Amino acid sequence: MNDFFEHLGDILFLDIETASLTAKFDELDERLREEWIKKERLIKTNTEGKIEPGSLYFDRAGIHAEFGQVVCVGVGYFQWKKKEKKLIFRSKVFSDPEERELLVAFSDLLEKKKWVLCAHNGKEFDFPYLCRRMLIQGVPLPEPLQMAGKKPWEIRHLDTMELWKFGDYKHYTRLELLASVFGIPSSKDDLDGSEVNATFHLENDLDKIKKYCSRDVEVTARVYLAMHPQLDEMEIEVTHSEELKKEHKK
Secondary structure, eight states, X not given: OHHHXXXXXXXXXXXXXXXXXXXXXXXXXXXXXXXXXXXXXXXXXXXXXXXXXXXXXXHHXXXXXXXXXXXXXXXXXXXXXXXXXXXXXXXXXXXXXXXXXXXXXXXHHHTSSOOEEEETTTTTXXXXXXXXXXXXXXXXXXXXXXXXXXXXXXXXXXXXXXXXXXXXXXXXXXXHHHHHHTTOOOSOSSOOGGGHHHHHHTSOOHHHHHHHHHHHHHHHHHHHHHTSGGGTTOEEEEEEOTTGGGXXXX
């Protein structure tokens, strides 16, 4: 049990929220507009008939790193208080009007410690998206996101969705569904992932997105603990720290 808690403190749970690069398709760089139209033809939709070029941009561009941007990164980790037999979950959300500054701040945190990264569907979305946007923004990849040339077991990435698959590669499970089956409070009371782009571009409400992102990180962490039933009765105290990146040093 002690070994579990020691390793638990090395896991950095994270979640990213993304939006399209621009609020309107015609504001996109001309070359990117041409490329989006080509990609748009490959996107499967229920739309019948001809699709107007650019009509899917606002709703779909944010999930593609070449046409989207990271608007916030939520992170959190557990601290084990042995005497009190209590877990403290500390979290923070990185955000900045300039995506590059946000990514640099997040990268600095990743270099503070030999973290194991954990996200829901992180191997398919969060981790590669972050890598692509960092390279586009000219930010060197921090060590935990450097995957080129590494053997699979050398990459310190965990994925709660992959853990739940138990080898079933065709099985996709939403984080909200896992939260439901484990009795974990929802993160989607005020906002859903499909509403992030409109909230960012039309409502200009980054704080609302940050709160949603922070809750998603906590839900991911709680789902991870739920996969270890021996910890069911463990008391968890949640705190939000603006100084998270200063709390860990090499």
